[in-house]
Amino acid sequence: MDTANPLLVSGLKMAGDGSEMRKNPTLICVPIMADSIDKMVADMAKAKASNADLVEIRLDSLKNFNPFEDLKVLIKECPLPTLFTYRPVWEGGMYDGDEKERLDVLQLAMELGADYIDVELKVAHEFIKSINGKKPEKIKVIVSSHNYQNTPSVEALGNLVAKIQSTGADIVKIATTAVDITDVARIFQITVHSQVPIIGLVMGERGLISRILCAKFGGYLTFGTLEPGVISAPGQPTIKDLFDLYNFRQLGPDTKVYGIIGKPVGHSKSPMLYNEAFKSAGFNGVFVHLLVDDLAKFLQTYSSIDFAGFSCTIPHKEAAVKCCDEVDPIAKSIGAVNCIVRSQSDGKLFGYNTDYIGAISAIEDGLRARYNISSITSSPLAGKLFVVIGAGGAGKALAYGAKQKGARVVVANRTYERARELADVVGGDALSLDDLACFHPEEGMVLANTTSIGMQPKIDETPIPKNALKYYSVVFDAVYTPKITRMLQEAEEAGATIVSGLEMFIGQAYEQYERFTGLPAPKEQFRRTMSKY
Template structure:
C-alpha cells in the first residue's frame, strides 16, 4: 500500500445497491447483488448507513457470505455513535472478505488500524479514502490539494466526488487522473456530471458507476447502457469523443445508435450526451482535439452557428447546424446540417412508396406544388422549410413566436399565420403536415399541435418527435387515413449523415437501421 508506482487496473463497473435516500434489508441487498451481476456489473457498493437496523455481525455475514460479486463496503457518512463500534464493524468487514472498504478522509485516522487488521487476517481487500465535496466544484488547485491530502493517508485507492452545477466543471475532474500517483476514482454527480462516468476510462479512471434497472440515479448511466451502448472496455486514451449538445439530453437515443455503429466498423470513438447550459462557456472549455465533434439538439441548432469557425453553405442558408466537426489539421469547428435531407427524403420516400411520384415519369419531387403546413420555426423547422422549398412545395408556417415564424416564411417565400389559428386551420386536400415542435414528446405524450378533426384532410403527416416512436399525432393521423412518417426515420437518416462526417467512413446503413427498428 502507498506505492508510488501507478497501478492501472482494467475498467470495473460498480452498481450501488443502496443510496442515501433509502433504507434496505440485507435480503434486499443480496437480491440486489444478484440483479447487478445479471445486468453486467463487476462489483457492488453497499453503504452501511442504509442497512435497516444495522447489526454488524449478522448483516455483514449475510452480505459477504452471499456475495456473487466483489463488494465495496462504504463507511457511515455521518456517524453519531461509539467510534470503537464503528471501527469494529469495519474490521469485521475486512475479516469477512470485503473486497474494498471505503472511509471518508475525515475518518482516515482509522486506516492504519484497518491495514494492520487486514494483514493479520491475510485479507486482500483494498482500502479507499474518499472525499465528497459539497457545492460547486472547487478550482483546480484546491482539487489537487485534496488529492495530495488523500494520497498522504497511504490508501490503496483514493476517491473524489463533486456535484457538477455545470458541465464545464468536469474538465477539472479529468485533469486529476494525470496527476495522481495511486488509482483514482473521481466523478461528478447529477445529470450534468454524466460524462464524468462514461469518459473516465479515457483519462485513466478504472471504476465507473452504473445504476440498476428500476433504481435510476441522476448522473449515473444505467448498467444496461454501459453494457450494450458504451462498452467501456473498448475506451482508451486514443478514443475520439463525440457529444450531443442539448438541454435536456436524457431523452437522446444517439448513444445506442452511434456507439455500436462505431464498433461495427472498428472505429475507436465514443458518443456521449452532454447537458449544456451555456454554449459560450462550453466551447471555451472543451477545446481539446480529443473532442472530435458534436451533434446539436434542442434548443441550440440556431444559436450554435456563432461558435463555428466555418459553416457549410446548406447549413448557412438554413441558419441551423445539427453537426459540428473539429477539423483535425487546424482544430477549427465546421458546422453542417444533416437534418434537411434526412427529413425531406423520409417524406418523399413515403409518398413515392404510396404511389405519389407523379406517375414515375417526372424527375420532380412528389412534394412539388403541394401545400406544406409547418408547425414550428426553430432549427428542425428551418431544415424542413428549406428542404420543402427546394422541392417546390408551398409553405404556411405556424409558431408560438410569430416574428420568428414570419422571418422563416420570408426566407422560404412562404406564408405565416398566428399560432392560435392553427386549431382552426383547414388545409386543402393533399397537403402535408409537419410538426417540428416538442409537442407530444415524452413525458407529455398526450398532446397534438393541430385539431384532430383536420387530420383527415392531410395526405401525409410527419412528426419530428421520436420519443415515443409513435406519437399521439401519428396515431390519430393514421386513424384518420393519412400516410404517417415518424421522426425515427429522420433521426436515422440524419445520424447516417453525421456518422459519415464524424468518421470519414461510409456509415453501416443496414446495421444502423436494424438498431433503430429493434431499440426504438
C-alpha cells in the same frame, strides 16, 4: 495525456483478426443497497452474472444489522471482491448513529476479509491511524470526499487530492456535483494527471460523462447499477448500459468522443444508434448524451481533438452556427447546424445541416407511397402547400428544404414575429400557431411539426386540433419519442399518411456518421437498431 500513469496503459492490442481486444483497467462496481442480508446476497449474484468486477456493500441501507454475523455472511457469500461502505448522514448516507460504532464495523469488515473499505476524509486520519499494523496486505482503503453542491476549481481539487493522500489512503475518491457539464472537465484533468489510483466522479445528469469517460481518462473505478433508478448517487448508469450501450470495456486513452448536445437530451436514441455502429465497424469511438446549457462554453471547454464530433439538437442548432469556425453554405442559409465535426489536424469546428435531407426525403417517400408515384427524378413536393410548425433550427431546415423542392411554404409558430421572419427568408407565408386550426385554403396539404410538442414526457400534447388534420395528405412529426405521437395518431385517424420522426432521425444520421467516421453509413444496421425502440 500522462501515459506514465499505470492506470492509463492499455492491456491487449488488436487481435489478429482485426477485432478490438483492448481493455481498459477501470473497474465496474455495482452498489448493493438492499435493506436485508438475503436481498444483498441475491443482488451480489446478479452483479456477478452482469460481469461486474466488484460490489460496493452499502451497510447503511440495512434495516437490521448484526455486524459480526452479517459481515461474515456477506464476505463468505459474495462471488466478487467486496467494497464496504457505511455512509453517515453527514456525508449523504443513511447511518445516523454513534461514530465509534460505525468505524468499528468498517475495521471488523477489514479483519473478516473485505477487499476494500471506504472511509470519509473527515474521519480518515483517525481511522487509518487506528488500524496501523492491523491492516491486511490485500485490503485497500478508499478515502472519499463528497460535494453535493458543486465542483471546485482545479487548484482546489488538487489540494483536496493531496489532503486525501496525506491520510495514508490507498485510493483517492472524489465525488462532486455538476452545476454545468463543463465542471466534469476539471475532474478529468485531475484524474489524468493523478500519480495515485483515483476515483473521480461527478454527480447528476450533467455529470454522466464522468461515469463513462473515466475509462478513457484513467479512473480506478466507476459505478453501474443493477436496475435503473436504484442508485447510490445521482446520475449513475446501469451496468447493462455501461456494457451494451457504451462498450465500456473497449474505451481507452485513444478513444474519440462524440455526443448529442441538447437540453433536454436524455430521451435521445443517438447513443444507441452510433455506439452499435461504431462497435460493428471496429471504430474506436464512443457516443454519449451531453446535457448542455451554454454551447459556446461547452465547445471551448472540451476543445481537445479527442472530442471529435457532435450531433446538435433543441435548443442549440442556431447557436451552433456562431460557434463553428466554418459553416457549410446550406447550413448557413438555413441558419441552423445539427452536426459539428472537429478537424483532427487543427481542431477547427465545421458545421453542417443534415436535418433537411433526412426529413424532406422521408416526407417525399410518404407522398410517393400515398399517390403511387414511381418517378424519383422530380419531387412530389413541387407545387404542394407545405406547412411547417416551428421556426427554430429544425423548422428552418424543413422550410428551406421544402422551398428547394418547389413547395409553397407556410410557417406557423407560437410567436408570429418569428414565423414571419422565417417565412420572409424562404419567400413563404406566416401564421400564429393559434390560427393554424382554421387554416385550410386547400385539400392535400403537407404538415411538418418541428417543435418538441408531444415529446416525452408530455405525450398528451399536440400542436394542432384533430379536426384540422383532415386537410392534410401527409403529416410528419420530428418528435420520435414516442414513435407515434398524439398528432400522428390523430392524423392517421383523419386519413393522412403519417411519417414518423424516426425516419428523419435515421436519414439525418447517415450523413453525420459518415462525417464523424469517414466510413460508409451502415443503413440496414441503423434501421435494425431503431426498430428495437
